[in-house]
Amino acid sequence: MGKIRKLRPSKHKKGGADSSDEEEQVPIDSKENAIQTILDQLQAANVEEKYCGLQTFAMLIENPENVEQVLSQGIVKSVAPLLLDPAGSVRNAAAGALRNLSTTKLETCEALMEQDVMTPLVMYFHELAETWTPDPNSKFKDEDAETFVQNVHLLLNLCESSELAIKYLGQSRILDILCRYLAISVFSTDIVTAVLQCLFVVVEDNPVAIEKIKTNAKSQLQDLLTLEGDSYSVLLIKTLAAGVIVNACGGNLTSLPANVIVQVILILAHTLSVDHRQACNQLSSSVPLADGAGKVIAPKGKEAQVLDTQLKSVSQLLDAQQSSIEIIANICSCEDDETSDNSGESSDSDELGDEDLSNGEITNLAEDRIPPEVMEAVISLEVFDKIWAKTQLPAENVMLILKEYEGSKSVFKKLYNLQSGALLCINNMISTLPIENLGGVNGVYKIWVDAGKLVFKQSAENLTLLESATAVMRAALDKIKFRENGNYSRLDLFKELALSDIEMMLTGIRECEVPEIRSNLIRMIGILALLLVNNLNEATSNVICAITEFILEQAHKENEVWVLAEAVDTLVDLYSEDETDALAAKVKLVDKLAVFVPILKNKARQQKRLPKAYKALVTTASSNLPRFIKYKKGRVNII
Numbered sequence: 001m002g003k004i005r006k007l008r009p010s011k012h013k014k015g016g017a018d019s020s021d022e023e024e025q026v027p028i029d030s031k032e033n034a035i036q037t038i039l040d041q042l043q044a045a046n047v048e049e050k051y052c053g054l055q056t057f058a059m060l061i062e063n064p065e066n067v068e069q070v071l072s073q074g075i076v077k078s079v080a081p082l083l084l085d086p087a088g089s090v091r092n093a094a095a096g097a098l099r100n101l102s103t104t105k106l107e108t109c110e111a112l113m114e115q116d117v118m119t120p121l122v123m124y125f126h127e128l129a130e131t132w133t134p135d136p137n138s139k140f141k142d143e144d145a146e147t148f149v150q151n152v153h154l155l156l157n158l159c160e161s162s163e164l165a166i167k168y169l170g171q172s173r174i175l176d177i178l179c180r181y182l183a184i185s186v187f188s189t190d191i192v193t194a195v196l197q198c199l200f201v202v203v204e205d206n207p208v209a210i211e212k213i214k215t216n217a218k219s220q221l222q223d224l225l226t227l228e229g230d231s232y233s234v235l236l237i238k239t240l241a242a243g244v245i246v247n248a249c250g251g252n253l254t255s256l257p258a259n260v261i262v263q264v265i266l267i268l269a270h271t272l273s274v275d276h277r278q279a280c281n282q283l284s285s286s287v288p289l290a291d292g293a294g295k296v297i298a299p300k301g302k303e304a305q306v307l308d309t310q311l312k313s314v315s316q317l318l319d320a321q322q323s324s325i326e327i328i329a330n331i332c333s334c335e336d337d338e339t340s341d342n343s344g345e346s347s348d349s350d351e352l353g354d355e356d357l358s359n360g361e362i363t364n365l366a367e368d369r370i371p372p373e374v375m376e377a378v379i380s381l382e383v384f385d386k387i388w389a390k391t392q393l394p395a396e397n398v399m400l401i402l403k404e405y406e407g408s409k410s411v412f413k414k415l416y417n418l419q420s421g422a423l424l425c426i427n428n429m430i431s432t433l434p435i436e437n438l439g440g441v442n443g444v445y446k447i448w449v450d451a452g453k454l455v456f457k458q459s460a461e462n463l464t465l466l467e468s469a470t471a472v473m474r475a476a477l478d479k480i481k482f483r484e485n486g487n488y489s490r491l492d493l494f495k496e497l498a499l500s501d502i503e504m505m506l507t508g509i510r511e512c513e514v515p516e517i518r519s520n521l522i523r524m525i526g527i528l529a530l531l532l533v534n535n536l537n538e539a540t541s542n543v544i545c546a547i548t549e550f551i552l553e554q555a556h557k558e559n560e561v562w563v564l565a566e567a568v569d570t571l572v573d574l575y576s577e578d579e580t581d582a583l584a585a586k587v588k589l590v591d592k593l594a595v596f597v598p599i600l601k602n603k604a605r606q607q608k609r610l611p612k613a614y615k616a617l618v619t620t621a622s623s624n625l626p627r628f629i630k631y632k633k634g635r636v637n638i639i
Contacts, residue, residue, distance in 0.1 A: 034060060035060075035069070039073075043078060050082060055093060058096065062100075071115070076115040077115050080116070080120045083095060084124055092143050092150070099154040102161075109157060109161035110161065112158065117158070118164075118168045122168060125177050125178075126177070130177050133186060149194045155169070155174070159202045170206070170209065175199075178195050184223075189233045196224075196243075200240050213248045221241050221244055224237055225245075232316040233313070235274070242263075246331065253331065262377055264327075267324075269382075272386035272387060272390065274321070276317060276415075284402060298406070307407065308407070311407055314411055318415065321390060322414070322421055325390065332370065332425070378433070379433070384433060390418050393419060399412060416464075420468045427471040428475075430472070431475055442493075447472065448473050448477060451469045451473045455508070456508065463514050467517050477524055477528060481530060494528065499543050502525060509522060509550075515562070525551070526551060529543065529547040533579055547574075548574070548589065551571055555568065562607075565617045565621035565622070568596055569617065569620065572625065584635075
């Protein structure tokens with residue numbers, strides 16, 4: 001648990017000139033009348049009528065409160081076929097509106113699939129995109145290119161949210177068609193970037209897509225790795241191309257030529273070496289400020305064009321760095337440990353010996369699972385430090401400026417996404433890198449402290465940040481625990497820890513409503529207690545007992561079976577050492593844990609639909625708990 005395999009990218013929404021500073025109201029008496037008017041206009045033969053209906057539809061869905069009603073009325077069934085309309089302006093408006101609708105929430109994409117948006121979307125690529133190339137003499141070339149980009153992002157958003165969309169994609173010729181759009185000498189950077197962003201997502205863990213990419217795009221992707229230039233648009237293209245190459249090898253990096261592996265890591269490191277805070281500082285100096293009344297007046301003319309260019313450039317930088325972080329997180333995820341994981345299976349014997357419960361020798365280190373050439377490149381290029389730098393936001397005043405101006409709000413959001421993504425990547429890298437390359441035990445301790453500052457000084461509303469930061473705290477303590485291999489007496493980092501020092505953490509767990517964050521914090525304080533076991537004195541004993549009582553209390557309140565299993569497993573780990581027998585007797589651990597045997601079993605029956613990792617955790621805890629109780633009861637009774 002705690003290992004993050006994948007960082008989901010945010011939905012791709014159309015922005016820029018189409019975004020208004022203030023939400024416009026539909027100038028019709030009611031939503032019902034507006035919807036009926038839209039339906040009438042969409043079904044008209046006149047191009048202007050259809051275009052007007054699409055514009056009104058786009059305005060209507062800008063308000064999230066209208067989305068559910070729009071979907072329930074089935075307007076999408078009338079909008080989607082217009083992706084194939086003879087008029088380019090209609091196709092463009094339909095693609096932009098559907099793309100924006102697909103960004104609202106996961107359920108929206110499911111509704112779009114139910115209303116068969118994929119059929120006309122597939123037909124668009126088959127009929128209109130298979131042979132299209134931009135005609136420099138056509139007055140519609142920009143409109144056609146934008147329509148293509150909107151449809152690629154619509155496809156991406158659907159595939160991110162729906163397995164059915166992935167299935168349709170694999171059965172179609174879309175992937176074969178998209179590969180021809182990687183020709184940077186023929187197509188614009190916007191088109192190539194959109195296609196790469198789509199491929200980056202749909203190729204991962206998709207054997208059908210992987211085969212098509214290997215067949216149709218291998219040489220184009222490697223050509224993109226050598227693209228010259230230091231602009232953020234080039235940086236983004238090279239980073240995405242590297243990501244598609246990594247995903248297309250199915251996680252087996254050793255299947256790539258050694259020079260390609262080094263080239264990929266070099267590109268990722270170069271992308272991350274750009275100072276994102278400095279780029280945002282420079283951008284903020286061009287963003288208009290709010291006046292005394294709190295109103296921001298948008299620039300116009302040439303000044304507006306310059307600002308739009310800056311906004312786009314910084315967005316490309318943040319997208320490139322986010323993608324780079326995702327790629328490295330997946331490289332360091334080490335999911336191949338499933339072959340050796342039989343923790344979910346019960347032993348034939350109910351007897352549990354010391355060797356079953358001790359934190360003994362680790363036979364299969366996570367840091368041994370990354371190819372040596374990758375590990376060497378990651379260490380020599382200081383990738384960890386570069387990613388840690390992305391956990392730092394620009395200055396508070398810069399963030400406020402970016403938040404207040406409508407045009408830079410997306411940059412503001414991307415910065416928080418980058419911070420959370422960086423922390424999730426750090427979580428994986430802590431497990432994967434040798435501790436010597438993390439600054440030793442003291443360096444990992446500092447990571448724990450710094451992540452804790454983010455957890456306990458941030459607003460509780462930023463749940464993604466809290467989850468990722470608590471995952472880092474947990475991973476850091478795990479690293480220290482495994483590194484010391486049970487010899488915690490050599491650690492003096494926590495020996496002065498008092499109950500008052502962890503009260504903030506306990507309060508955070510009590511008030512936390514997110515299971516993933518609760519799980520991280522429970523496991524973390526359990527590891528903290530474990531690190532105190534071989535430094536026992538009156539103060540540390542009191543801390544261990546208080547943590548034990550707290551975890552037991554939380555376990556009784558817990559509704560999620562997998563978090564309950566995490567709590568139980570944490571206590572089993574904590575008291576597996578014989579040195580804890582006296583403390584176990586003091587808190588009456590055996591009797592209190594025995595209560596959870598039927599509770600855990602019943603909750604496991606009731607909550608069967610769990611992700612694979614959670615199911616394994618529940619199975620392990622359910623199997624180990626009775627055996628641990630029997631083992632510990634025998635030892636406690638001797639005292």
